[in-house]
Amino acid sequence: MFRFTTGERAELYGAILQAFGAANERLETALGLDEVRARLRAVGWLDAVHDDDLQEALRKLREWQLLDVVQNHAENYRTAEEYERRNLQYSLTRRGEAAFAGVEHALSVLASTGALQTAVLEAITDRLDELYVLLGDQVSSHRRVFTTLHELEGHLEALLANTKAFNGELQRLLRAEGADLATFREVKAATVAYLQEFLVNLDQRGQAVATAVERVEQRGVSLLHERALRGAELPPVAGSDPAPAWLERRRARWEGLQAWFRPTDGSRPRVEQLHDVARRAIVTLLQVLDRITESRRRSSGAVQDFRELARWFAAAPGEDDLHRLWSAAFGLGPARHAHLAHPDPELVPSSSSWAEAPPVEVSTLLRTSGRTERFTRTGRVRDIGGIKAARTERARRERAELEAAWDVLGTDGPVRLSGFGTLDHAVFERLLDLLGRALAVRPDSGGTRRAVTSDGRVEVVLRPIPGGGRAVLRTPRGRLEGPDYLVEIRSPGSTRQQAGHAGQEVG
Numbered sequence: 001m002f003r004f005t006t007g008e009r010a011e012l013y014g015a016i017l018q019a020f021g022a023a024n025e026r027l028e029t030a031l032g033l034d035e036v037r038a039r040l041r042a043v044g045w046l047d048a049v050h051d052d053d054l055q056e057a058l059r060k061l062r063e064w065q066l067l068d069v070v071q072n073h074a075e076n077y078r079t080a081e082e083y084e085r086r087n088l089q090y091s092l093t094r095r096g097e098a099a100f101a102g103v104e105h106a107l108s109v110l111a112s113t114g115a116l117q118t119a120v121l122e123a124i125t126d127r128l129d130e131l132y133v134l135l136g137d138q139v140s141s142h143r144r145v146f147t148t149l150h151e152l153e154g155h156l157e158a159l160l161a162n163t164k165a166f167n168g169e170l171q172r173l174l175r176a177e178g179a180d181l182a183t184f185r186e187v188k189a190a191t192v193a194y195l196q197e198f199l200v201n202l203d204q205r206g207q208a209v210a211t212a213v214e215r216v217e218q219r220g221v222s223l224l225h226e227r228a229l230r231g232a233e234l235p236p237v238a239g240s241d242p243a244p245a246w247l248e249r250r251r252a253r254w255e256g257l258q259a260w261f262r263p264t265d266g267s268r269p270r271v272e273q274l275h276d277v278a279r280r281a282i283v284t285l286l287q288v289l290d291r292i293t294e295s296r297r298r299s300s301g302a303v304q305d306f307r308e309l310a311r312w313f314a315a316a317p318g319e320d321d322l323h324r325l326w327s328a329a330f331g332l333g334p335a336r337h338a339h340l341a342h343p344d345p346e347l348v349p350s351s352s353s354w355a356e357a358p359p360v361e362v363s364t365l366l367r368t369s370g371r372t373e374r375f376t377r378t379g380r381v382r383d384i385g386g387i388k389a390a391r392t393e394r395a396r397r398e399r400a401e402l403e404a405a406w407d408v409l410g411t412d413g414p415v416r417l418s419g420f421g422t423l424d425h426a427v428f429e430r431l432l433d434l435l436g437r438a439l440a441v442r443p444d445s446g447g448t449r450r451a452v453t454s455d456g457r458v459e460v461v462l463r464p465i466p467g468g469g470r471a472v473l474r475t476p477r478g479r480l481e482g483p484d485y486l487v488e489i490r491s492p493g494s495t496r497q498q499a500g501h502a503g504q505e506v507g
Contacts, residue, residue, distance in 0.1 A: 015045040017100045030089040066096035116198040121205040127152035128212035135219040146231030206271040210262040405430040414486040418471035425475045434460040461488040
């Protein structure tokens, strides 16, 4: 079918088929010899073609079953020469139409670069929502269902074709090594920005399509295809019914839609795989960009440095110069550790040559880090018994002071704040802490404020005094003046309350 694309006359064969394709677009299915020549000029073939060459090319295409020839008996011919030129008319066969379409598709694929278009996802969602509404309306036109389904499949085909083409270009870009690093870097940077923009809200768009597919499936995919078949108005075909094949194609397209957005076999939707491919490509491109930037930042690479060093070695005049160049380049010398000695130096005379003397064991630590092993006494373990004892004593003393403070501040009932009078400063700090806790609480309807300490052992209750008043508290470090309150401090574990309870029991 595609033999016309090779050989010496491949360009002429292709131009002839293109001329027939252009004629088909104008609904002209049969062309004579002169019409074929005119159509060749219309499609851009400007070289002179002899009649014999043109007829031979038409004969070859007919031999390959790409063209069909018929005789035009309805025309009136005035001369035998006119009969020879106008009697035969050529037209494309089905194989010819398929071959021409295949070449056109191949050229379009070569010219296309593919794209990731989120607008196509939104268009698919809109067509699915429209189909959902049409299926719910029994009076809607079958033709409308057919056209909407046709648009949906067109958007799906565009998504698949563009995605495959773009993914192919993307993988080739990841493997490519451009000669012009500046242009190469710009292309990669633009591709990263393009992918990042595509990934924005891709999950939401994919989920929207999956939800729309599910809604249509609830109305019934078979009902959708049946109504679309009625609106398709398929032409009759001799010897067979075109409906089964048409329905089979529709089912295949719908399965492809499910595979992309809502698989029925439990696998991952392909739109999520596209998301992963795009994210991996962004990471890879950014890594390549970093390498390109780093290579441009460095004046020379390690490869260039070693090549230049190799030229210096090759141009060295003598062996001594080679040794000096080696020492200057790498800083390596013989492994002579003069500070190391034999286990018993007296057994080896000092006049012995290094080549004849027994070897000295070199520590592994010296070879790896340049330091020798040193064996010293193990450090003494710190005795923390005294520290623990001091901390225990301090905690006990603080607890005793706290208990003493609660005993002093504990009240058998409400007392005036001014009644405390003079206090020890440590006790005063405890009282001030309790007052602060109580004043920080919102009062109830009667103006009473209640608060407890963090451990829950002490409760303080403040009540306002009718008529107010001022309270003055004195400590060795100063005095505090403020509003007077009725204060009640309850400490169940205090010595005073325990004594009070014991006295009540005795009484």
